[in-house]
Amino acid sequence: MITKAFLLFLFSDSLLIYGLIKSTGKSDWTKSDEIINLPGLSVKPSFRQYSGFLNIDKGKYFHYWFVESQRNPAKDPVILWLNGGPGCSSVIGLLTENGPFRLMDNGKNLTINNESWNKIANVVYLESPAGVGFSFSENEKYVTNDDQTAKDNLAAVLIFFQRFPYFRHNDFYVMGESYAGIYIPMLANLLLKEPNVNFKGVAIGNGAVDVTSLGTSVIEFLYSHGVIGSSQYSQVTKLCCGSTPIRYCNITISKTPACKKMVDFIQSRFHDSGLDPYNLYDVCAYKDKKDVNGLPCVDPRPARKYFSSYAVRKSLNMPEKSLWDGPCSQRLNYTGQTSTVRGYVTxxxxxxxxxxxxxGDSDMMCNWLGNLWFVESLGYKEIEPNRPWFYKDPKFGKQIAGFATIFNGIDFVTVKGSGHFVPQDKPLQAYTMFARYLQEKPY
Incomplete structure (x- = not known):
């Protein structure tokens, strides 16, 4: 719960900021958070960017990295981007997915991302909860969960707009992927009660939206992609579902030891076999194929090297002895409480x-079919049946980007050939989808 003292703190800060802006046009906090020279870049960005801490209630400090729009910062929407986990860093999203820069494998140099989402929007990358990335709690025994993270994320949003009040009236969206499929709807429901935030909507990529839908649909996904055979598929459906169609059978709850054994075997096919669970058709980037920092088949070394640089930490306005805990936190004590976000989405x-x-239709971790089953289970009328949507390939022209189904209240879109990290795997298609969503144009 946000305390009365905390609300008074916010109110007093808003008065301070107003006075500073009236005289200087920018707050002192904003100036102190501005990134002047980012190591690894060979050219100076055409846009402003900021990095610092948002001081959340009870000694929690959330690190944010804010990149202004390259087009029209004063009028373009503000996007809050959240990576998943729980416990994975959103600055990884900035440096490997939809941010203005891409970190190279040497862990030193940055290249320009021509499909950056800040071409048409202001984007805030928030490392949440405390214990993720540079974010921290003064309480060494700090623990958190879905409910507390939602409250803390709301506090971070409110403090962000206190620090950058000239963006307060811009359209505001919350977007992210994976376990952010839980973070986002829960935060969004709290934003419904905040009249001073111009909240417009959400976008969730390969989200952990419903345990049952995802856990059951992965059986269909693996079978249809040749990862398990006909006899194994028949066994698991017979042992776990009997005569019930698999779509309506909750395979995540093992009914017998034989069912559990078969489900464990199938799960080992995409967790432990050397396949990349985030993209069936990709290579396993980490040479030992181990689960490193919570991300199997992802090499954490370039990002670790970059953020271990004192020059980088200094440019991001981080304390000299600050620690960046890798792509996914190993120190976070987190309890997941939410098995479905049905009520939040409705x-x-x-x-x-x-x-x-x-x-992305090649992701096994939070597969497209489970996401579709979840959307369909909400019962909204289908306005536009499944159809292809297109993007313009620079070499071959108009190409199919994926497939879209429009419901009364929800858009469901797949990205062909992409895994879990859509802006990383298919940057042009992801940017095209993002732009059409913001502009309310057909996909």
Whole structure:
């Protein structure tokens, strides 16, 4: 719960900021957070960017990295981007997915991302909860969960707009992927009660939106992609579902030891076999194929090297002895409480907020079929049946980017050939989808 003292703290800060802006145009905090020279860049960005801490209630400090729009910062929407986990860093999203820069494998140099989402939007990358990335708590025994993270994320949003009040009236969206499929709807429901935030909608990529739908649909996904055979598929459906169609059978709850044994075997096929669970058709980037820092088949060394540089930490306005705990935190004590976000999503639809659920169709971790089953289970009328959507390839022209189904209140979009990290795997398609969503144009 946000305390009365905390609200008074916010109010007093807003008065201070107002006075500073009136005289200087920018707050002193904003100036002190500005990134002047970012190591690894060979050219100076055309946009402003900021990095610092948002001081959350009870000694929690959330690190943010804010990149202004390259187009029209004063009028373009503000996007809050959250990576998943729980416990994975959103600055990884900035440096490997939809941010203005891409970190090279040497862990030193940055290249320009021509499909950066800040071409048309202001984007805030928030490392949440405390214990992720540079974010920390003064309480060494700090523990958190879904409910507390939602409250802390709301506090971070409110403090961000206190620090950058000239963006307060811009359209505001919350977007992210993976376990952010839980973070986002829960935060969004709290934003419904905040009249001073111009909240418009959400976009969730390959989200952990429903345990049952994802856990059961992965059996269909693996079978249809040749990862398990016909006899194994028949066994698991017979042992776990009997005569019930697999779509309506909750395979995540093992009914017998034989069912559990078969489910464990199938799960080992995509967790332990050397396949990349985030993209069936990709190579396993980490040579030992181990689960490193919570991300199997992802090499954490370039990012670790970059953020271990004192010059980088200094440019990001981080304390000299600050620690960046890798792509996914090993120190975070987190309890997941939410098995489905059904109620949160239906509340958003009732409130007429825009909802986009998109999915790379090669991801096994939070597969596209489970996301579709979740959307269909909400019962909204199908307005536009499944159809291809297109993007313009620079060499071959108009190409199919994936498939879209439009429901009354929710857009469901797949991205062909992409895994879990859509902006990383298919940057041009992801940017095209993002732009059409913001502009309310057909996919």
């Amino acid at each position: 509340n958003l639809v009732k409130a007429k907020k825009r909802v986009l659920i998109y999915a």
